[in-house]
Amino acid sequence: MTDSWAIEAVGLRKSFRDVQAVRGLDLQVVRGEVFGLLGPNGAGKTTTLEMLEGLVRPDSGEIRILGLDWRDRGSAIRTRIGVQFQSTELDDKVKVREALEMFGSFYPRARAPAELLRLLHLEDKAEAYQLRLSGGQRQRLALGLALVNDPELVFLDEPTTGLDPQARQGLWEIVRQLKSEGRTVLLTTHYMEEAEVLCDRVGIMDRGQILQLGTPRELIAGLQQPSIAEIEFVGSAPDVGPFAARLGKPIEAKGLVWAVPLADAKRDLQSLLICIEALNLPMQQLHVRRASLEDVFLQLTGRSLRD
Amino acid sequence: MNLRIFFAQLKMGLILYTRVPAAVFWIIAFPMVMLLGLGTVLGDSDTGGRKLVWVQSGSRSPVDAALTRALAERGTVVDSVSPTDGEARWKGGKLPALLEGSDGHYSLRVNSYLVGQAMQTEAALQEAFLVAQARAQGLADPARVPVVMSSPGGHRGGPYAAFLLPGLLGLNVLMIGVFSTGIVDVTLRAKGGYKRLATTPLPRFVYLGAQLAVRLIVVLIAAALLLLVGAVVFGIHNQGNYLNLALVQLLGAACFISLGYVLASFAQTPEVYSGIANLTFLPLMLLSGVYFSLDDAPNWLQRLADLLPLTPLLRVLRGIFNDGAGLPDEWSGIAIVAAWTAALFALASRRFKWV
Numbered sequence: 001m002t003d004s005w006a007i008e009a010v011g012l013r014k015s016f017r018d019v020q021a022v023r024g025l026d027l028q029v030v031r032g033e034v035f036g037l038l039g040p041n042g043a044g045k046t047t048t049l050e051m052l053e054g055l056v057r058p059d060s061g062e063i064r065i066l067g068l069d070w071r072d073r074g075s076a077i078r079t080r081i082g083v084q085f086q087s088t089e090l091d092d093k094v095k096v097r098e099a100l101e102m103f104g105s106f107y108p109r110a111r112a113p114a115e116l117l118r119l120l121h122l123e124d125k126a127e128a129y130q131l132r133l134s135g136g137q138r139q140r141l142a143l144g145l146a147l148v149n150d151p152e153l154v155f156l157d158e159p160t161t162g163l164d165p166q167a168r169q170g171l172w173e174i175v176r177q178l179k180s181e182g183r184t185v186l187l188t189t190h191y192m193e194e195a196e197v198l199c200d201r202v203g204i205m206d207r208g209q210i211l212q213l214g215t216p217r218e219l220i221a222g223l224q225q226p227s228i229a230e231i232e233f234v235g236s237a238p239d240v241g242p243f244a245a246r247l248g249k250p251i252e253a254k255g256l257v258w259a260v261p262l263a264d265a266k267r268d269l270q271s272l273l274i275c276i277e278a279l280n281l282p283m284q285q286l287h288v289r290r291a292s293l294e295d296v297f298l299q300l301t302g303r304s305l306r307d
Numbered sequence: 308m309n310l311r312i313f314f315a316q317l318k319m320g321l322i323l324y325t326r327v328p329a330a331v332f333w334i335i336a337f338p339m340v341m342l343l344g345l346g347t348v349l350g351d352s353d354t355g356g357r358k359l360v361w362v363q364s365g366s367r368s369p370v371d372a373a374l375t376r377a378l379a380e381r382g383t384v385v386d387s388v389s390p391t392d393g394e395a396r397w398k399g400g401k402l403p404a405l406l407e408g409s410d411g412h413y414s415l416r417v418n419s420y421l422v423g424q425a426m427q428t429e430a431a432l433q434e435a436f437l438v439a440q441a442r443a444q445g446l447a448d449p450a451r452v453p454v455v456m457s458s459p460g461g462h463r464g465g466p467y468a469a470f471l472l473p474g475l476l477g478l479n480v481l482m483i484g485v486f487s488t489g490i491v492d493v494t495l496r497a498k499g500g501y502k503r504l505a506t507t508p509l510p511r512f513v514y515l516g517a518q519l520a521v522r523l524i525v526v527l528i529a530a531a532l533l534l535l536v537g538a539v540v541f542g543i544h545n546q547g548n549y550l551n552l553a554l555v556q557l558l559g560a561a562c563f564i565s566l567g568y569v570l571a572s573f574a575q576t577p578e579v580y581s582g583i584a585n586l587t588f589l590p591l592m593l594l595s596g597v598y599f600s601l602d603d604a605p606n607w608l609q610r611l612a613d614l615l616p617l618t619p620l621l622r623v624l625r626g627i628f629n630d631g632a633g634l635p636d637e638w639s640g641i642a643i644v645a646a647w648t649a650a651l652f653a654l655a656s657r658r659f660k661w662v
Contacts, residue, residue: 053506055662078508089500093326098319105315106509108308145503 005064006031006153006184007052012061014047021047023208025061031152034175034185036195038293039205045188046157048205052186053083053155066152079107082151084142086158092131096122096141099130100148107149116144119174136167143174154178156187160194172198192293202293206301219296225261228295229272232257232285246275252298261295262288309513316517324525334483334525338475338533345598346468346541357383359428361406362393368411373442377435383428404428465629468541472533473624474597476556477617479529481591483522484563485584489571491518493580496571496660505662515659519564526560527553546631554634555627555641559620562644565651566616572658591617616647 007029014022022044029035039045050056052063054070054077063070065077090099097113104110117123120140125133133141139159146154156175160168175198178185189195195202196216203210204219212219220226233256240253249268252259262268269288276283324330359378363371375385388396397405397416403424405416415432417425437449495501504514530553537543545552570587574580594601594608595617601609612618619640626632626640634641 050502055502055505075508078506081506083503083506085499085503089495089498089503091323091500093323094319098322102315102319103507105312106507149507 004031006066008064010062012051013059014051015059020208025210029184029186031184032182033200034179034198036199036202037188037205038195038202040190043205044208045205049155049157049188079149080152082146082149082154084146084156084159090130094130095127097126100144103145103148110148111150120144136163139163153184158188196293204297204300211300216293220291223291223296223299225263226291227262227265228289228291229260229262230257230287231283234284238281243275243279309510312509313513313517317520320517320521330487334487335529338479338529339536341475342468342472342533342536346471349467358386359383359406360386360388360393360396360402362388362390363408364390365410370411370439370443371408373439374435377438381431381435383431465543466541468537469543469629472537473628474621475533476530476624477559477621478592478597480526480559480563481617483526484567485588488522488564488567489584490577490580492568492571493574494577497576502662511661522564523557523560530556545628547627551634552627555623558644562616562648562651565648565655568655568659569651591615596621616644619643
């Protein structure tokens with residue numbers, strides 16, 4: 001175990017009654033990187049996060065946070081990490097500034113509320129009750145509470161879930177700033193585009209394990225079929241069966257769009273066009289796009305992320 | 308460091324308390340409202356101002372005039388009405404009693420719903436009737452058994468409000484424990500608030516200590532305001548030592564705040580908790596003699612009530628407030644409450660889950 005890891009976890013396991021939530025998870029997060037833990041609901045992301053945050057004790061395995069062990073240096077770790085939860089856990093009638101002051105009082109050194117309010121663009125909400133904030137403002141306040149102690153390592157649990165696109169952009173901006181300040185960020189998400197935009201590295205989780213680890217680019221490049229052709233219909237789509245049989249490939253039919261993974265773009269695209277011609281499909285449009293992390297997940301697990 | 312966090316939490320807790328109107332009402336205002344309301348309606352220490360509605364048919368007899376005078380001497384004003392008016396008011400349902408007179412014969416109709424109030428009217432009427440009869444025959448007024456009003460401890464007599472006030476002090480600590488502590492605990496755990504706090508260096512005992520301190524301060528404020536209303540409106544004063552009264556009140560608060568945490572440990576959601584809380588609160592309130600004495604209840608029920616923490620707490624509070632008892636005089640009640648507190652505190656500590 002070296003000190004250059006912000007997080008080092010080896011062989012983590014955790015069961016709740018007869019459910020194995022996490023089964024043998026290894027993870028190293030480098031200091032200064034933004035690391036994304038991806039996976040569908042129930043993949044074990046939250047349990048993993050809670051073990052790393054010291055809230056849940058693993059059944060077995062080793063965890064080091066900033067080189068320290070929860071078992072004997074818990075208090076030292078807590079002063080150096082920041083945690084943002086999904087839900088709002090504050091009293092309804094707490095004002096924004098008061099919440100920042102109160103959480104600041106828990107730490108030996110805390111950032112001034114005014115500074116955090118500016119960072120989070122919440123200056124004009126300083127005296128508003130927590131209850132009266134919009135979803136995006138509440139999420140930003142939760143992030144502010146996680147940053148109140150100037151943490152070296154920040155945990156963000158689905159920071160943009162339920163936010164509109166503009167609010168999401170705002171949060172991404174703040175995460176980028178955290179990285180530029182040299183902090184390490186571990187975030188979970190089930191938005192693939194978010195991971196591609198924000199994360200230096202991602203780990204794809206399913207059924208309590210990390211299936212694959214790498215930069216988004218590496219993961220996509222490592223796919224057997226790095227491009228996707230999408231055939232779009234208008235009105236109604238024909239039966240996909242004969243087409244798939246003729247092409248000899250699995251096809252993902254979603255409503256009016258068929259997605260066909262392409263291993264060799266040139267050759268596969270030719271045979272695709274021949275099949276379309278032969279069956280005289282009433283196709284409206286044909287796109288070819290680069291595969292995304294979404295497709296990585298689909299090909300790794302055979303399931304879509306938002307099932 | 309911990310002390311600084313403690314005072315920050317204490318200050319925040321008190322501020323938050325004032326921002327929840329329901330909490331302020333039920334804990335601070337409700338006891339005062341009850342004292343003003345029940346103390347006034349049921350306060351019967353002076354007999355002035357009572358009214359007797361009298362329906363007269365046929366001719367007036369000389370006894371009528373004598374009876375009216377004797378009633379007036381006993382503070383009861385006669386309200387003579389016609390038979391139709393009398394019947395209408397009786398049907399209205401608010402009359403406790405209606406006196407019907409005809410040629411020197413009388414009968415009193417008593418409203419079965421309002422027996423308590425009617426009994427006072429009846430007692431005054433019966434006495435006045437004997438006096439009127441004696442006077443009509445030229446005899447001296449009949450003698451009556453002398454009445455000495457006194458509270459059970461024998462120190463000094465007081466109105467119903469003096470019985471009620473210590474009862475409301477006890478009810479207040481029950482409410483702050485069961486409603487104002489347990490529900491906060493359950494809600495915060497269900498929302499993930501404790502989890503969030505657990506990721507910070509805030510020590511658990513500092514947090515819980517501040518929560519306890521906030522409630523003890525609120526209890527003392529509520530008690531002080533209640534005593535003030537009792538003194539100003541009803542002229543009733545603590546006969547004992549204020550420090551003793553405060554100490555017993557704080558012991559009661561510690562007991563029921565522990566109870567709140569114990570009950571909360573059995574509920575996952577606020578909805579479940581409010582069911583558990585009401586099932587605990589109602590029997591305790593009704594069985595422990597907050598509003599009325601349980602002397603007429605079946606013996607087994609009284610014995611059961613004596614084992615619950617609120618009954619001895621009220622006995623001690625009434626002993627101090629009404630009879631000026633010292634703590635040694637009330638040692639048995641204090642011992643029972645202290646035993647409950649120790650047991651509930653131990654159980655609460657055992658079952659309390661931070662995360």
